[in-house]
Amino acid sequence: xxxxxxxxxxxxxxxLHVIAAIAWIGESIYFVMLDNGLKPPKEESCRKKGVFxxxxxxxxxxxxxxxxxxxxxxxxxxxxxxxxxxxxxTWLSGFALFVMLYxxxxxxxxxxxNSNWQWAAEMSGWQANVLALLFLVAGWxxxxxxxxxxxxxxxxxxxxxxxxxVMMVVVAYLSTQLFxxxxxxxxxxxxxxTAMSAxxxxxxxxxxxxxxxxxxxxxxxxxxxxxxxxQRSVHNTYFTLPVVLLMISNHYSFAYSHEHAWVxxxxxxxxxALIRQFFVLMHSGSIKPAYPAAGVALxxxxxxxxxxxxxxxxxxxxxxxxxxxxxxxxxxxxRCTACHAKEPSxxxxxxxxxxIAYDSADQVLSQRxxxxxxxxxxxxxxxxxxxxxxxxxxxxxxxxx
Ligand code: HEC
Numbered sequence: 001x002x003x004x005x006x007x008x009x010x011x012x013x014x015x016l017h018v019i020a021a022i023a024w025i026g027e028s029i030y031f032v033m034l035d036n037g038l039k040p041p042k043e044e045s046c047r048k049k050g051v052f053x054x055x056x057x058x059x060x061x062x063x064x065x066x067x068x069x070x071x072x073x074x075x076x077x078x079x080x081x082x083x084x085x086x087x088x089x090t091w092l093s094g095f096a097l098f099v100m101l102y103x104x105x106x107x108x109x110x111x112x113x114n115s116n117w118q119w120a121a122e123m124s125g126w127q128a129n130v131l132a133l134l135f136l137v138a139g140w141x142x143x144x145x146x147x148x149x150x151x152x153x154x155x156x157x158x159x160x161x162x163x164x165x166v167m168m169v170v171v172a173y174l175s176t177q178l179f180x181x182x183x184x185x186x187x188x189x190x191x192x193x194t195a196m197s198a199x200x201x202x203x204x205x206x207x208x209x210x211x212x213x214x215x216x217x218x219x220x221x222x223x224x225x226x227x228x229x230x231q232r233s234v235h236n237t238y239f240t241l242p243v244v245l246l247m248i249s250n251h252y253s254f255a256y257s258h259e260h261a262w263v264x265x266x267x268x269x270x271x272x273a274l275i276r277q278f279f280v281l282m283h284s285g286s287i288k289p290a291y292p293a294a295g296v297a298l299x300x301x302x303x304x305x306x307x308x309x310x311x312x313x314x315x316x317x318x319x320x321x322x323x324x325x326x327x328x329x330x331x332x333x334x335r336c337t338a339c340h341a342k343e344p345s346x347x348x349x350x351x352x353x354x355x356i357a358y359d360s361a362d363q364v365l366s367q368r369x370x371x372x373x374x375x376x377x378x379x380x381x382x383x384x385x386x387x388x389x390x391x392x393x394x395x396x397x398x399x400x401x
Pocket of ligand 1: 108182250251252253332335336337338339340346353354356370371374375380381382385386388
């Protein structure tokens with residue numbers, strides 16, 4: 001019952017998370033489009049009011065006329081629309097999901113028993129949980145310090161972007177050494193997503209509040225507040241596509257269980273940012289296909305890096321037929337079916353994980369390639385809970401039709 005409850009809650013929380021994220025990212029993409037697509041106002045009266053850009057749009061059977069003020073309008077309306085709850089709801093629901101899935105089962109999902117770092121491979125569950133939380137907090141602290149030290153007055157934003165890019169490669173590398181592959185991808189995405197929400201919470205919204213308060217008091221707002229809001233919001237723009245990719249990576253073990261997973265992850269992050277750049281420029285009327293082309297080239301590179309090395313059973317004699325299906329079935333029964341059965345015996349599982357059950361030899365036979373892939377990468381058995389031996393892994397690798 002407990003496993004069922006947790007699964008159900010997880011399902012519903014995931015729903016909420018995706019909806020909140022769609023609403024937030026959608027709004028963010030919309031405002032980038034609006035900002036970059038503004039044209040100088042045609043009417044003299046608009047210019048006199050202080051409008052510096054406008055956009056006409058038709059949507060859902062109506063016509064819209066957006067105007068952006070260069071500084072502040074003469075009078076601020078009381079019912080100003082603010083955007084922040086979508087961002088907070090996305091972060092909160094995402095964090096809740098992380099707690100329900102990963103932190104509730106850290107020795108399955110967070111600890112990587114094959115880590116190159118011995119101490120990381122031997123972490124206990126609660127140590128892994130603490131480390132994951134520290135990882136998220138440290139990600140924000142380092143990013144925020146980089147912004148504050150490198151470009152405090154927004155004069156060196158170019159250099160800052162390079163520093164943030166380098167930081168993300170380091171985050172990708174560390175995450176794959178410290179945590180199981182699936183969690184590593186998720187946590188790297190979560191470092192970016194946390195920076196995005198924290199940018200809204202600690203800088204963008206407080207800055208806007210100060211600006212509004214100044215205007216209401218009849219004073220000129222501090223221009224740094226506006227510029228900093230823009231700086232952080234630009235970072236958020238380039239984080240969006242990589243974050244979405246990392247968040248949906250959880251079924252693609254060929255990527256996150258690869259020994260160079262951090263390289264694959266970094267390539268995906270840069271590809272996402274480059275593709276986003278194309279759209280950002282497109283909204284201001286400049287079509288630069290080189291950006292998505294470079295993004296696709298990085299994805300192709302990731303494909304090449306991630307490709308499995310050689311086919312299975314290659315280093316066996318051709319005369320040797322490899323292990324029989326009975327041998328394989330026996331290995332699978334001892335190492336996999338505690339979880340992967342119609343009725344799992346492993347505590348915490350109330351249905352076969354990922355819908356995969358190996359109750360019969362036929363089921364095992366029909367999933368040969370998939371089994372070989374997850375065993376070779378070390379992703380399965382999850383957390384090597386069932387203590388699969390190297391000989392058994394070799395037997396699975398040598399198993400051919
Ligand atoms: C301790 C429980 C457990 C054991 C033991 C286990 N698995 Fe899994 N397996 C899981 C869970 C949980 C998932 C779902 C993870 C996910 O959503 O990616 C999974 C997913 C999979 C997948 C799908 C991967 C994907 O990319 O979605 C395959 C294939 C798989 N397991 C094969 C195996 C094989 C083969 C073994 C034995 C060598 C094994 N598992 C042992 C828990 C286990």
